Amino acid sequence: MKVEGRIADIYRVLFEAPPSTKSVMLELWRDTHAEYLTNGLRHLGPGFHVLDANRPWLCYWMVHGLALLDETLDDDLENDIVDFLSRCQDKQGGYGGGPGQLPHLATTYAAVNTLVTIGSERALSSIKRDNLYKFMLQMKDKSGAFRMHNGGEIDVRACYTAISVASLVNILDADLAKGVGNYIASCQTYEGGIAGEPYAEAHGGYTFCGLAAMVLLNEVEKLDLPSLIDWVAFRQGVECGFQGRTNKLVDGCYSFWQGAAIALAQKLMTIVDKQSKPSYSSKLSSVGDACGTSSSGLASEKSSSLDYAKFGFDFVKQSNQTGPLFHNIALQQYILLCTQVLEGGLRDKPGKNRDHYHSCYCLSGLSVSQYCAMTDSDSCPLPQHMLGPYSNLLEPIHPLYNVVLDKYDEAHDFFRENDQTFTVTDS
Ligand SMILES: CC(C)=CCC/C(C)=C/CC/C(C)=C/COP(=O)(O)OP(=O)(O)O
Numbered sequence: 001m002k003v004e005g006r007i008a009d010i011y012r013v014l015f016e017a018p019p020s021t022k023s024v025m026l027e028l029w030r031d032t033h034a035e036y037l038t039n040g041l042r043h044l045g046p047g048f049h050v051l052d053a054n055r056p057w058l059c060y061w062m063v064h065g066l067a068l069l070d071e072t073l074d075d076d077l078e079n080d081i082v083d084f085l086s087r088c089q090d091k092q093g094g095y096g097g098g099p100g101q102l103p104h105l106a107t108t109y110a111a112v113n114t115l116v117t118i119g120s121e122r123a124l125s126s127i128k129r130d131n132l133y134k135f136m137l138q139m140k141d142k143s144g145a146f147r148m149h150n151g152g153e154i155d156v157r158a159c160y161t162a163i164s165v166a167s168l169v170n171i172l173d174a175d176l177a178k179g180v181g182n183y184i185a186s187c188q189t190y191e192g193g194i195a196g197e198p199y200a201e202a203h204g205g206y207t208f209c210g211l212a213a214m215v216l217l218n219e220v221e222k223l224d225l226p227s228l229i230d231w232v233a234f235r236q237g238v239e240c241g242f243q244g245r246t247n248k249l250v251d252g253c254y255s256f257w258q259g260a261a262i263a264l265a266q267k268l269m270t271i272v273d274k275q276s277k278p279s280y281s282s283k284l285s286s287v288g289d290a291c292g293t294s295s296s297g298l299a300s301e302k303s304s305s306l307d308y309a310k311f312g313f314d315f316v317k318q319s320n321q322t323g324p325l326f327h328n329i330a331l332q333q334y335i336l337l338c339t340q341v342l343e344g345g346l347r348d349k350p351g352k353n354r355d356h357y358h359s360c361y362c363l364s365g366l367s368v369s370q371y372c373a374m375t376d377s378d379s380c381p382l383p384q385h386m387l388g389p390y391s392n393l394l395e396p397i398h399p400l401y402n403v404v405l406d407k408y409d410e411a412h413d414f415f416r417e418n419d420q421t422f423t424v425t426d427s
């Protein structure tokens with residue numbers, strides 16, 4: 001009630017303001033956000049020691065935030081980041097949370113997305129894809145799902161980070177893909193969202209991870225999409241932002257996790273329509289049991305003949321098949337009025353401090369909510385799709401990987417052309 005009251009006070013000021021003041025109130029403070037993110041790349045205070053195992057994440061949150069704002073980094077800073085991430089790269093493959101740390105799938109995702117966002121030849125060629133592939137195979141459980149690190153937990157986040165990275169650097173194949181889709185399907189709950197593990201609670205973070213991974217695997221039909229969409233749509237509340245799970249508080253980072261999940265569904269309407277027909281009966285329930293068992297007629301059985309390189313690429317080129325399935329203007333209102341911090345940076349909600357994670361994901365969610373009303377993937381959003389001045393427009397992202405779209409295109413070309421340099425040998 002306190003949070004709702006505080007947000008209602010903010011919106012009351014907006015509604016009572018004259019139009020010229022409204023426009024100023026709804027501005028994105030680009031310069032101060034860029035300054036906050038750039039400063040973080042150069043120096044972080046001693047309090048950041050608690051994030052010592054998350055240093056590639058800090059790079060990603062800042063570098064991706066700046067790319068969304070269309071800010072360029074100077075060459076020295078870019079090279080320093082590439083060198084730092086190379087020191088986080090394990091000799092046997094994958095990236096740890098800092099130099100000398102155990103390779104981990106989450107920090108591997110953060111490192112690879114950072115390097116793709118930097119996008120230079122030096123950055124992209126620093127990723128040792130043959131070792132990365134071997135690391136990923138080692139992280140694969142016999143059920144088909146992935147664990148986060150050697151001896152670590154198995155969950156939907158591990159599945160997504162593995163599949164996203166493998167797809168992005170063009171090493172995804174049937175051996176990596178086998179069984180992952182069935183595991184993710186087994187994590188969809190009675191509410192419709194996806195949980196971290198079978199029998200756990202549906203959560204926006206895992207719902208994005210699960211749905212995005214399923215698209216990259218071409219196994220999205222194994223999910224019950226109408227109930228997933230229903231669950232995500234109802235996570236947007238009176239505050240205009242999203243909550244992560246039922247009965248919890250609104251939080252700016254779910255602007256991306258929930259907002260991107262429901263935006264993905266705009267390109268999946270053919271499947272949604274098919275699943276919504278009364279004649280579409282029990283196909284899904286046969287996949288819902290524990291991990292590993294194959295279900296008849298669905299993609300994984302033919303996986304050895306699938307061209308995994310094309311799923312992420314084709315998906316983003318495809319136009320939206322419907323308008324937004326959530327209130328995209330209301331979400332922009334929450335992000336612009338409730339998460340921006342005057343000194344730069346974005347936050348979870350009023351009363352909280354700014355941080356780099358929320359800056360990255362509030363900006364990512366803002367981008368998704370600005371572009372999701374377009375039906376033609378090549379055009380620009382119309383002013384009526386945006387709240388505030390048109391100068392608020394951010395760069396579009398590839399919603400499956402959460403990297404800026406131009407950077408994705410360049411990386412896609414690079415890893416397709418350099419495919420011959422990827423060799424897996426039995427050693
Ligand atoms: C790519 C990648 C690594 C994705 C991670 C996705 C993600 C954000 C997962 C959420 C994890 C989780 C259980 C949060 C609940 O925290 P909480 O109880 O503090 O928050 P809540 O009250 O909002 O649920």
Ligand SMILES: [Zn+2]
Binds near residue numbers: 251
């Ligand atoms: Zn958050």
